[in-house]
Amino acid sequence: MTLLSSTGFFVVGALLGHLLPRFPFLLMSRAKGFNTRFPPHPEAVPLSPHLTQRVLHMRMFYWMGLLVVLLPLGLGLVSVRWGNASFGFGLWISGGWFLMNRTQSFIGGLQPPWTLSMATELQMISNKAEGPDACCNWASPHWQVATVVCVNCKAELSRMARPDLGRKRSERRPLGFLRLLISDGYPMVTLPEEEE
Numbered sequence: 001m002t003l004l005s006s007t008g009f010f011v012v013g014a015l016l017g018h019l020l021p022r023f024p025f026l027l028m029s030r031a032k033g034f035n036t037r038f039p040p041h042p043e044a045v046p047l048s049p050h051l052t053q054r055v056l057h058m059r060m061f062y063w064m065g066l067l068v069v070l071l072p073l074g075l076g077l078v079s080v081r082w083g084n085a086s087f088g089f090g091l092w093i094s095g096g097w098f099l100m101n102r103t104q105s106f107i108g109g110l111q112p113p114w115t116l117s118m119a120t121e122l123q124m125i126s127n128k129a130e131g132p133d134a135c136c137n138w139a140s141p142h143w144q145v146a147t148v149v150c151v152n153c154k155a156e157l158s159r160m161a162r163p164d165l166g167r168k169r170s171e172r173r174p175l176g177f178l179r180l181l182i183s184d185g186y187p188m189v190t191l192p193e194e195e196e
Helices: 003-030 050-070 069-080 085-106 116-129 173-183
Strands: 141-145 148-150 156-158
Touching: 003 050, 003 069, 003 085, 003 173, 050 069, 050 085, 050 116, 069 085, 116 141, 116 148, 116 156
Parallel strands: none
Antiparallel strands: 141 148, 148 156
């Protein structure tokens, strides 16, 4: 096997190892009937129990990758032992990197893009908008790109950047898919840390 073909097999294995564990949040959430209750991307999303449930679904899809990554790790190990070693090594390296990336949040570092505290905060803002402590008489909180804002009185209710919510992207398919692969679901904007 030549160096060029070995490199090609390694790259194909690494790409597959990168894509397979991300399959749940990249594709499952974008099924046809999964987004009927949300406005199209990139419009602001109104706060509702459906949005809270979507954040919890995306969180589940994120952690489901830890199960799916076993496939490229297993295939990589089998391929290194009995098949094409370059292809298997690409699968193993990419799958191993994904596993390390996901598990590092347990010991510190970057938190997942979707968290239980995020879903709780969204639901609390939504509940407050329906109660006597609402920002205005016709409170209608919407989650924009960088903040949660009442669209009627323009009050800023939370400085929480919006991660990917599984809606079909407004960009054309290859560009939107590439953007999701690069961002891994994280918000495309970063907010400055508030001073204490």
